[in-house]
Amino acid sequence: MDKLNRRDALRLVGVAAGSMFAYGAAREASAADAVASPAMVEGAEAWKYAVVDPDKVARDAYEQYHAGRCMHTTFMAIVRNVGEKLADADPLASAAMLNFPFHMMKYGDSGANGWGSLCGSLNGAMAAVALFCGDSATRKTILDELGNYYERTMFPIFKPEGGEELPQSISNSVLCHVSSGKWASIAKVRTDAPERTERCSRLSADVAKKTAELLNLYLTSGVADEAKAALLSKRPEPAASCIKCHNKGGETSDVIGKMTCNECHPEKTVDHHN
Numbered sequence: 001m002d003k004l005n006r007r008d009a010l011r012l013v014g015v016a017a018g019s020m021f022a023y024g025a026a027r028e029a030s031a032a033d034a035v036a037s038p039a040m041v042e043g044a045e046a047w048k049y050a051v052v053d054p055d056k057v058a059r060d061a062y063e064q065y066h067a068g069r070c071m072h073t074t075f076m077a078i079v080r081n082v083g084e085k086l087a088d089a090d091p092l093a094s095a096a097m098l099n100f101p102f103h104m105m106k107y108g109d110s111g112a113n114g115w116g117s118l119c120g121s122l123n124g125a126m127a128a129v130a131l132f133c134g135d136s137a138t139r140k141t142i143l144d145e146l147g148n149y150y151e152r153t154m155f156p157i158f159k160p161e162g163g164e165e166l167p168q169s170i171s172n173s174v175l176c177h178v179s180s181g182k183w184a185s186i187a188k189v190r191t192d193a194p195e196r197t198e199r200c201s202r203l204s205a206d207v208a209k210k211t212a213e214l215l216n217l218y219l220t221s222g223v224a225d226e227a228k229a230a231l232l233s234k235r236p237e238p239a240a241s242c243i244k245c246h247n248k249g250g251e252t253s254d255v256i257g258k259m260t261c262n263e264c265h266p267e268k269t270v271d272h273h274n
């Protein structure tokens, strides 16, 4: 008993000493708080960006899909490509990017842990936009464009070398549930079939590529604002009108959302509210 107690006591002293050390380290860290990540753009809430090759980003997203699925792969493909581009010019920033704790993005799989909500490929792409884009107006413009693109594009477009053609579908929705379900129905496969996984890895490549193109355009090109605006897709009617009235800041302002309304309210028209 005595021995045990002494050992316990010694262990406790060790723990106390350890925690005092940890406390000291934490104090030092907080004193040094002003030292930002080497990837940070000085004076902005953004990480440094460098022009990337959108086709390489697409290939990487496709090839690394199985490491952590949709959200993980779009985010990682974009951030790693920027990190690789900065390797010579800014090795510290590059290292911070290549060593990002990418595993945190694994939660986004199948619309957030299988819940079928926001498509993970879009979620990861949007996270990357927020990481690199410090100006909020620009960030919101790019994010809206990604949402529009996702809802209205025939996916998948990407085809790996030697890969077979896959059926394509338009989701009209940013939800994984709707997007994967519609595709599976058109392709006549179950959602647990390997073809559905292949479709989502190609879709991830498409979303990652589009995101890289938008980041290249907005963060590095020097293209005039009007020219950029002309490239943005317009939200078709009636969704545009529904949103103007019902979303935050609108006439009725009774819901939040920019999704395509008629997917779930098919009976509603702009002027007929029975």
Ligand code: HEC
Pocket (backbone or CB within 6 Å): 238, 239, 241, 242, 243, 245, 246, 251, 252, 261, 262, 265, 268, 269, 270, 271, 273, 274
């Ligand atoms: C000019 C503004 C305006 C536009 C445009 C508009 N709404 Fe409405 N909407 C209203 C108002 C006002 C109400 C409230 C009616 C009520 O409370 O009885 C309403 C109610 C609703 C409701 C819920 C109540 C119900 O009666 O079921 C839904 C759902 C809805 N609108 C969907 C839509 C959709 C979808 C569109 C686009 C196709 C749309 N709205 C376009 C003004 C608008």
Ligand code: HEC
Pocket (backbone or CB within 6 Å): 242, 243, 246, 247, 254, 255, 257, 258, 259, 260, 261, 262, 263, 264, 265
């Ligand atoms: C993914 C499906 C989905 C989409 C897309 C969707 N809604 Fe809804 N909406 C719902 C559901 C579910 C409810 C709740 C219905 C209920 O309570 O009866 C609802 C409720 C509403 C209501 C009624 C709120 C109230 O007063 O009770 C309005 C208004 C509305 N939606 C407008 C819109 C508009 C405008 C859009 C497009 C920007 C839209 N919705 C897109 C599913 C959707």
